[in-house]
Amino acid sequence: MTGLAGFLESNLADPVLATRGSVPVMANFAASVAPSEAARLEGIAAHLLANEPTLSSTDVFGPGVEAGLGEGAALFIGDHREVALMRPQNAQVYEYRLSHLAADGDMLLISGSRSAAFEHYREHGLGLGAIDALTVPAAGGDERTPLATRCLSDAKAFDRIAAKASGAGGLTILPYIGRGSAWVLAGALAERSGAPVRVAGPPPRLTRRVNDKVWFSHRVTEVLGARAQPRFHSVYGPAALAACVARLAQDADRVAIKIPDSAGSAGNVCLDSDDIRPRAMPALSAYLHRVLGGIGWLGAYPLLVEVWDAPVLASPSIQIWIPTLADGPPVLEGMFEQIVAGRRAEFVGSLPASLPERWTPVIADEAFRLARLFQLLGYFGRCSFDAVIAGRDYETAILHWIECNGRWGGVSIPMTLANRLTGNWAGRGLVVVQLSRLALAARPFAQALDLVGERLYGAGRRGEGVILLSPLGIEQGTAINLAAIAGTTEGAKTLAEAAVAALKTAPRPD
Numbered sequence: 001m002t003g004l005a006g007f008l009e010s011n012l013a014d015p016v017l018a019t020r021g022s023v024p025v026m027a028n029f030a031a032s033v034a035p036s037e038a039a040r041l042e043g044i045a046a047h048l049l050a051n052e053p054t055l056s057s058t059d060v061f062g063p064g065v066e067a068g069l070g071e072g073a074a075l076f077i078g079d080h081r082e083v084a085l086m087r088p089q090n091a092q093v094y095e096y097r098l099s100h101l102a103a104d105g106d107m108l109l110i111s112g113s114r115s116a117a118f119e120h121y122r123e124h125g126l127g128l129g130a131i132d133a134l135t136v137p138a139a140g141g142d143e144r145t146p147l148a149t150r151c152l153s154d155a156k157a158f159d160r161i162a163a164k165a166s167g168a169g170g171l172t173i174l175p176y177i178g179r180g181s182a183w184v185l186a187g188a189l190a191e192r193s194g195a196p197v198r199v200a201g202p203p204p205r206l207t208r209r210v211n212d213k214v215w216f217s218h219r220v221t222e223v224l225g226a227r228a229q230p231r232f233h234s235v236y237g238p239a240a241l242a243a244c245v246a247r248l249a250q251d252a253d254r255v256a257i258k259i260p261d262s263a264g265s266a267g268n269v270c271l272d273s274d275d276i277r278p279r280a281m282p283a284l285s286a287y288l289h290r291v292l293g294g295i296g297w298l299g300a301y302p303l304l305v306e307v308w309d310a311p312v313l314a315s316p317s318i319q320i321w322i323p324t325l326a327d328g329p330p331v332l333e334g335m336f337e338q339i340v341a342g343r344r345a346e347f348v349g350s351l352p353a354s355l356p357e358r359w360t361p362v363i364a365d366e367a368f369r370l371a372r373l374f375q376l377l378g379y380f381g382r383c384s385f386d387a388v389i390a391g392r393d394y395e396t397a398i399l400h401w402i403e404c405n406g407r408w409g410g411v412s413i414p415m416t417l418a419n420r421l422t423g424n425w426a427g428r429g430l431v432v433v434q435l436s437r438l439a440l441a442a443r444p445f446a447q448a449l450d451l452v453g454e455r456l457y458g459a460g461r462r463g464e465g466v467i468l469l470s471p472l473g474i475e476q477g478t479a480i481n482l483a484a485i486a487g488t489t490e491g492a493k494t495l496a497e498a499a500v501a502a503l504k505t506a507p508r509p510d
Contacts, residue, residue, distance in 0.1 A: 020069050020172070022103040022128075023200075024419040025321045028426040029332035029360075031368035041369065044222050045376035056203045056378025061183050064190030067324070067380040068198035073168035074106045075161055076131075078408075079147040082179040083211075084261040085296045088143035090436070093479050095147070096133075097470045098176055098408060100417040104129025107161060109136055109147040117445040118471035125449070125458055126421070126467065134160065148181035152188055165193040172198045177211070177407035178381065180204040202379040202406060210374060210383070210406035213260040213304045220401045223369050229400050230256075230390075232306035242285040244305045249273035254308035257288065259297055263405070265346045269295060270308050309390035313397055315340055316353050318367040319412050320383045322375050330371035332364055334415050334425065336432075338386065349433045349496075350411045351489050356394045363387065363399065370401070382408050410434045414469060414483035421485070422463055428485060429492030433500055435480045441508035442477035451502045455495055457485060464491070466499045474503065 019025045033041065049055055058065060078098030080091040095110045096118055102108060106129075114133050122128045134157045136150040151157050165171035171189060175182040178201025190197040201207065209215045214234040221229070231248065235241045241257070248255045252273055259267030269291050279287060292303075319334035339349040353360075367385050374383065384405045391397030414432050418425035448468060449456065457465030464486040473479025480503055484496035 019321075020071055020074070020103075020200075022106075022420060023069065023101050023174070023416060025331055025416075026333050026419050026424045026426065027331045028334060028424070029318075029364045031332060031361075031364045032329070033369060033372060037369070038372075041223065041373050042376060045373055048377060052205075054205060055209065056206050058183065058199075058203050061187035062190055064194075064196045065183065065186045066196070066198055067201065067203065067378075068172070069174070069200040069381070070170065070172050070198055072170055072172065073164045074102065074172045074174060075164075076102050076106060076108045077147055077173065077175040077182060079109065079176055079181075080263075081144060081146045082177060082181065083263045084259060085266045086263065092143075093436075093473045093476075094176075094470055094481075096472070097413055097481065098174070099131050099133075100126075100128065100413060100467075100469065101174065101420075102128070102131050105132065107132045107134055107164065109134055109151060109157070111136065111138065111143070111147060111150075112472075115445055115471040115475070117449070118468075121445070121449060121468070125456065127458070128420075146179070146181040148175070148185040151185055158188070158192070162189050162192040165189055165195045165197060168195070170196045170198070172200055174200040178202045178204060178207040201381045202374075206374075206377060206379055207406055208261070210379065210404050211261060211263075213258050213262075213403060214302055215260070216401075216404040217304060217306075219370065219373060223373055224366055224401070227398065228366065229402065230307040230309055232304060234302040235305055236301045238285050238289065239281075241288055241301075241303060241305065242281050245271070245276060245288060246279075246281070246284060248305065248307055249276040252307040253310055256304075256306050256308040257292065258304040258306070259292075259295075259300075260302065260304055265340070267295065267297070309388050309400055311392060312388045312390050313392075313394060314353070314355060314389045315386070316355070316359075316363055316389065317350065317384055317386045317411060318363060319415055320367065320371050320385070322371055322379050322381060322383055324380055325375060330368060330375055332368060332371075334411070335360065335363060336411050336415075338411075347410060348435055349431065351431045351493065352429065354489070355389075359389065359394070359399075366399065366401070370404075374406075379406070382412050384409060384412060410481075414467070417467065418483070418485055421457070425485075428463075428487060429489035431484045431489065431492040431496045433480060433482050433484075433496050435500070436473070436478065438473075438478055438480065438504075440477040440480075440504060441506065442475060443506070443508075445471040445475055448474045448503060451506050452499045453502075455499055455502075463487075464495070466495050480504075 136154045138145045186197040233244045257269045315338040321331040335353045336350040337353040386403040455466045467483045469481040484492040486492040
């Protein structure tokens with residue numbers, strides 16, 4: 001047996017790991033490190049912690065707060081506002097998506113009106129149980145305010161959550177990203193309720209670091225060596241930016257500039273070297289600042305400048321769960337091929353990776369070593385690493401790690417939902433579609449369910465079908481976010497394509 005199936009069969013005995021029932025974690029890939037490598041990683045972690053002693057500290061939030069994921073009462077916060085360049089109206093589109101990991105009676109923070117049709121669909125159509133969605137408007141109308149911060153000043157919502165924590169003897173907060181607002185809310189709830197509060201995410205300072213593209217690039221170099229990523233530089237001013245771009249453009253076809261704390265491709269600029277080389281330094285500097293300003297950059301440094309790999313054979317993304325050190329090694333759950341579009345390689349979907357046999361263990365091994373370093377630094381929770389296989393053929397290509405997503409995301413949420421619905425996503429077709437900036441007919445969510453019709457998961461189908469992941473984009477006509485599950489990847493692609501076509505081409509509702 002060869003390929004992914006053979007790798008799984010030969011390396012894993014019992015892939016099911018227990019965490020929270022509604023957030024199942026499945027070990028679908030195996031990797032380990034030799035004792036000498038383990039010691040080297042421990043040395044790197046010790047050096048980083050010595051230089052930044054509060055990197056994994058949560059003491060400031062009080063003795064009743066710690067990282068973890070438990071059964072019992074839970075609050076889900078699917079808020080993207082603390083990610084750089086994320087516009088509030090775009091963040092709102094994804095607030096309901098994390099609710100697919102909530103169990104019956106769990107709470108969810110949202111910023112706008114509840115979608116009764118979506119809540120009914122996830123409760124009855126998918127059988128996930130009822131959720132208690134709490135609306136927390138922005139005080140003063142500032143939609144950039146994170147939902148967790150709003151909750152602190154919304155007495156009605158805060159009191160309800162504190163009462164739930166007190167009555168249940170504890171609470172787990174599961175945020176999209178473990179930034180400071182979720183941890184501050186945890187501290188306040190622990191103090192008010194007198195009950196312990198867990199946050200299912202890494203400490204906030206470490207969260208910032210792992211999601212910083214400059215910081216991550218240096219960790220890749222330390223763990224895997226310079227060959228494991230494109231040539232890169234971190235720059236700290238306009239002159240250095242222009243000089244670095246010009247230097248890389250001398251022998252690369254394209255050069256990328258990346259805003260370090262942005263998500264995915266939102267903060268990326270990809271430049272043709274033929275357009276860079278003729279420009280004198282003052283003109284190049286002005287040009288670069290205009291281009292960066294066009295994507296929302298506010299002038300902050302450092303920036304990451306790197307060679308843009310081309311050609312690219314594949315863009316694998318590996319999904320990982322990192323438990324506490326006491327609970328075992330990092331868990332490698334999924335290896336997906338990202339579907340990207342446009343010059344900035346914008347994420348528009350994913351499907352299970354189908355790579356030549358030798359690549360699966362290589363990717364698993366290198367991802368595991370990076371995840372192990374994060375675990376040694378105090379990381380807990382969901383994480384994924386994005387890579388590219390660059391070259392003209394798989395025999396001579398090289399693997400470059402380009403980004404860490406220290407948070408939940410567009411692949412890990414539907415993957416975990418697929419685990420929840422089917423037992424384990426591995427061995428099935430699982431296709432994700434995430435289309436934004438659309439100009440479709442706005443329609444009620446219930447009508448979208450009718451349009452997808454018999455293709456819906458659970459609509460008379462056994463273990464396959466389409467799942468609509470978020471309501472607001474459909475209701476506004478601006479986005480489509482769905483997943484399709486089938487026995488094969490081709491079957492899932494067929495379902496997904498048919499559902500997207502139905503949603504795109506249906507006439508405007510009366």
